[in-house]
Amino acid sequence: MELDKQRHKISAGKIWKFFGGLKLNDLKNTSADRILDLKLPNLITLPIDRHLGTGGQVLVTVGERVKRGQQLTAPDSQNSNLVPVHASTSGTIMSIAPQVLPHPSGFSGECISIRPDGLDESIEPKPLSRWESLDPQVLIARIREFGIEGLGGAQFPTAAKLQSALSESSPDYRLLIINGCECEPMVTCDDRLIQEKTSDLLQGIRILKKILNPSEVLIAIEDNKTEAIDSLRAAINNMRSSTGECIGTLRVLPTKYPQGAARNLIKALTGIEVPYNVHTSKLGIVVQNVATVYAIKQAVVDGLPLDSRVITVAGDSLKLNGNIRVRLGTSVRFVLNNFKLKPEFHQRIILGGPMMGFTLPTIDVPITKSVNCVIAPNSSDLPPRNNQHNCIRCGRCARVCPSRLVPYQLYALSKASNHAKARQCGIADCNECGCCAFICPSELDLTAQFRREHAIQKVINELEQRNAVAKERMAAHEARVRLEEEKKAAKRAAALARINRQKSESTDSDKQQDPVQNPQEAASRQVSGGRSAQAQEQTELKISRIIKAKEADAAESMAAEAAEQPAQPEQSTPTLPYNLKRTAAPKHVPEYHKWTAPLKHVPDLTLVGIEHSELKSVELPTKTPEALLSTRESSEPAKPRLPEALKKNSTLKHKR
Amino acid sequence: MSNPKITTGSSRQLLGISPAPHLHSGLKTGTIMLITSAALLPAWFLTMYYYGFGCLWQFLICAGTALVCESTAALLRSRSIFDNLLDYSFLVTALILSLTIPPLTPWYLTVSLTVFAILFVKQMFGGLGMNIFNPAMAGFVFLLISAPSVVFNTVLTPSDGAYQTATLDATYEIIFKENSPLPLQETLKELSYPSHVDEISGATFLESLKTARKAGGDNTLVHVDFIESNYSPYLYLALAYAFGGLVLMGFRIIFKRMVLVFALSIIVFSSLGKLYFSDVVMPPLQQFLFGGTMIAMFFIITDPVTNAGTAKGRITFSILCAFLIVLIRAFGSYSDSVAFAVMLSNAAAPLIDVLTRRRSFGSRFKREG
Known part of the structure; x- marks a missing residue:
């Protein structure tokens, strides 16, 4: 109803x-500028990382000639979330190698580069x-x-x-x-x-x-x-x-x-x-x-496969503004050159709209399907933010947040590294629209902080999952060990019982051979249990004897094996002059210690602002989320050693 | 390939990097504080007209002390002094303080209450935005509790042309040289109520009301007509505050619904109180025009820092504050109750924040459509 x-x-x-x-x-x-076609660039770079998946394949090789619309990759067939990549013009494959991606942190990822031949031949539609x-x-x-x-x-x-x-x-x-x-x-x-x-x-x-x-x-x-x-x-x-x-x-x-x-x-x-x-x-x-x-x-x-898209190019640092249809993979530099960029000092290039777009660390990045706008503003067009002040809790951010969050509260929690509480207050609902940071009179970088928090939450989630898996495995292992021990104990008990039975049988036969001369004595023996103790002793002796015999057997067999094998010539250590030996030995020892010592160093959690209590449930294998992030910031030219998920959707605080 | 070897490190220095969003509304903390100060100015000038120049001296003392305190705090916390002062919050505090404390308060008391307000109430909790209590109100309560007799002696009665009697020199002598404020107080009182001086025991209406209530008498001792010259200053001052408040609303600096709910709750609570405790509770109009209700309504309860966060929380906050004002005015032992009510509500604000937590996005979601 x-x-x-x-x-x-x-x-x-x-x-x-x-x-x-x-x-x-x-x-x-x-909005009144007609969509124009941008001319062909001299290089096309198509990121393929997110299109491959685990079982994906690249269908072309370096040096091969491709036509417009030709399929370049075959994605993992198991994953329906992946789509293939198509060549956006005809040309030769230049390389299949890591290139810088359009990402605020300037990550690199696997890309196919095509040098266009200018003919723009396409395959049959x-x-x-x-x-x-x-x-x-x-x-x-x-x-x-x-x-x-x-x-x-x-x-x-x-x-x-x-x-x-x-x-x-x-x-x-x-x-x-x-x-x-x-x-x-x-x-x-x-x-x-x-x-x-x-x-x-x-x-x-x-x-x-x-x-x-x-x-x-x-x-x-x-x-x-x-x-x-x-x-x-x-x-x-x-x-x-x-x-x-x-x-x-x-x-x-x-x-x-x-x-x-x-x-x-x-x-x-x-x-x-x-x-x-x-x-x-x-x-x-x-x-x-x-x-x-x-x-x-x-x-x-x-x-026709998707090989181009319409983007808006705007900003006061450009002589021309307008809408263009670009081939996917065209570099931002090429687009800006065609729109006559007059860069100012510390020119910002924004990929995406002014509210959610990010500034590029380098303009040699390709335009992908997610880019809808390239902005080159000057400082009067989109004035850069000044210094931040204290939050005055004016509540404007809470009034404009479309996700019904209270951003100033989240900001304080995130700044204090209170990740558990931030999650409770709904950091996952934030879609980084930027309303709060737009309206903030203290000019706080609320959205940037939330992006950072999202990255941290992702790391924490991953660690938690890993921890859960490890715990499960540990529990299974313990159960298995317990089962084995129980089996062993049962076996031992059975063996003891068997030996006891044999023993009692033998004593019974003894008794039969040696008729009881003093029944009273025998009765008292039985009552006091001295006899059973004796039996115990005897069985233990027996067991130890058996074990010894077995050990001896094993030693014998090993000796036999050793005898069977051809005797190896004894390795003679080359005799060195006495003084040479002395100098060689201590040379290596201190070096060894020098190099291993820092490796054993565990990062201090309090130094990076994470409290132990927050991450109690999370076992940190080597590094804290923040430590991980900092390594990413520092290790720039090298490929980031980070979880795959972190690499893709997270943003970091940029260089201050 | 144009230049595949370009590294992000080198180009980072060439390109400007800034986090999204790249647009800003343009309304900044400093601007908010300056507009608030400007909105207070009409009432401030009117106060000088009706109370004499004591108000100006008080403002100068407060502002100077606040400036020194803020700078000291910035130095101690190794922040930039310039940045700390540029938010102009000390200006608003000084203005509100100079309007609330008695105009003839001796200078050393003004200095100490400002030091208390800025250093202890504001900076010790972490500076702007971190304080739990409204600094101006805390400073006033500090004075009220530590020197009640001084407050009683230095309060003035508003009267037409008080600026001619309480001149710069006269007030200077009283504030800085510790001359007795009593002659001036008497003069102004005579100016204000020429016909029935003897009926009024205290300097202000609320003061005499409280005295009458303590003595067990009826509080409806005089008929109050705000158009009449005796009480007209109160009306004009209230109008000046309301004008400032409207300016703030026009700039969307204060939250309209909060002010409206506050006014409504004052009316409701005082009318209800009049029904059941007719001898102690004032009627709504008097509640608004006497004492600090108007300044509280537009400038003090709307202080964002010491308030609850969300819209719902703020409305709850203002209802609580209005209730406390009416309650303490009727049964408290001080003449006015605004400062106490505001501070009590400030203390309740974190609790209100918890109780009025907003539902998360999609929590009413049902599988439909």
Whole structure:
């Protein structure tokens, strides 16, 4: 009943309010700039680390010539979250080696580098003709094979999302939300895409509808994109009048940051708050970015794999601003050069929007599917933050947090290394949208601290899991040892009993041979138990004798074996002059000690600010999370020796 | 390949690195404090008009002492003095102190109460943002408890043109040279109530009310008409505070709902009190206009530091504070209760924080839709 009510409200077009959020200045100066094609770069670098998995393979070798759209890697077939990588232009494979990735810490990862030959030859496109009549699974397989991932920024594999929505949610009510909010300031690539590729978008929505068969399709768009709204509305009406098909309903939402985040958008459109530990697709709610929808259309209808994307290039340090379609793998340096970068002192290059994007440590990094914007601001455009002050607990952060957290409290806990308490207060719900740090009058780096805390939490989680596994193994080991001991004890007891029985039998026969002369004496013997003690002694003696005999046997057999083997010539130590021996020996000893001593050093936990009590449940094998992090900061050129998970999604405090 | 050997280490020095978000609202702590100080100024000038220039001296003493204390604390904690002063929180504390303490308080008491407020109440807990109690209120309570007779003797009655009687020189003599404040006090009282001086026992209305209550009499001893010249200063001062409060609301510095709930609760609690204890509880209008209710409503309970954190918590805080103000005014042994009520609520703020913990995102989530 309540469910029906809710659904009725959703279809009636009610728009809910999500908690917190900000009303930001748009700064969308580029929304009138047409999407242009960027010319081919002189180098394409395609990161493949996150596309391979454990069983993935690289299908090409160095020196090989590839064409545009050619599949370069085959991902692990067990893991449906992985998609293959395609060449984004024709050329020769230059190298398959670690390169710097677009990451705030400048990590490197395995990449395929292609030197384009300028011809831009592509393989034959493989459109799925009559896709309307195909099975959804075929379409999903196509979406996966053609490398489509969420282009909104999270880079979540689209096929996996659709698959989980299909298999894990009930088919009687599914909701498809097309996310055209683009709430970040300055970013206009989705806006332009809606304006220019409206009919393609609708086509893509039809494909998604075919796959999901949703009860409702909502196209969400913020009210500051008037032209996009107009063109979309016109296209929908056009389609309805020409084919009679209702593709979906347009929902114009009031502009508010971060409305483009999936959970906030779902809250705004349906009033449902999906917790952070539940996938939205499991509820039958699928949120797809407009750029992803366009890529789906290209993959299915045109048969082109995802090898380029639209990005916004903005910022006052650039002579030109605008929207461009770039081949994946183009370096940021190439893009900036084409937009005439006039760098200022300590020029910041931001990958992503001004709220959630990160500054790059180097601009020789490729543009990947998750990049939607490159900003080169100058210090008047986006003024750098000054020094931080004390928190005055003004509560503004708590009022704007869309995840309903109390950021100043979390910040204090995280700063004090109180990781257990921070987890209790919901650090896992923080999606690093940056609202709190935007509004903070003390200019605290709240979001940066939360990113750091997320990294630490990840390490702690890993250690906890490892600890749990070790404990399990230890328990199993102990149980096994106990079982063996019990068996041994039982065996021993059985042997003793047997010996006792034999003994008693023999004494009985003794008795029979030697008739009792003094029955009283015999009775008293029996009563006092002296006899049994004697028997015990005798059995022990017997046992020790047996053991000795066995040992002797073993020694004999060993001697025999040794005798059988050919006698090895005795190794004669070369005789050295007396003084030489003396000088050689002490030379090595101190060195040995010198080198082993620091290795034995265990890092002091209190020095890095972790209390023992917090990590009581966590056994630290060698290093504390903070120590691990610090090693990452220091060991820069070398490959980071860190858990795999940490490497990917975490950010660190940058160089101060 | 352009230059594959480029290392992140070398380019890090060339490119600027800063954490997200790269935008900022532009409202900073220093700005907030300056706007708050500016919002206090109309009331401050009006206070000088109705109470004489004692207020100015008090402000100078407070601000000077606070400046020295803040710098000392910054030095002791090896922080930058400049940074410590640039948040201007000492200015707000000094202004509020100069408005709350009696205008003729001897200088050494003002200095010691400011030292107590800044060093003991604020800096010893960790400086700005870490204090549990409102420094200004703690300083005032320090004075009230340690020297009640001085407070009684130095309180002035607001009157039209007091600035002509309590001139700079006259107040200087009393504050710094320890001349007796009594003649000036009497003069101002006569100025204020020319017709029925004898009916008023204390210098302020609340003081005489308390005396009457202690004596077992009825508190409705005089009819209070705020348009009449006797009591009009109270009304104008209240209006000045309200104006400052509106400015703060306009800049979104104070939390509107909190102020509204506070005003509503004062009305509710005092009307209820009037019903059941009609001889000790003042009616709502008098609750607002006498004593420090107005400054508390806009400038003291809205102090973010000593408050509960979330919106719900702040509203609870203001209800508690209003209740305590009405309660202590009716049954306490001091003439005004605002400072005590605020400090008690400050002490309760951490508890309120715990009790009003907000639900986490998606906790009402049900499998639906």
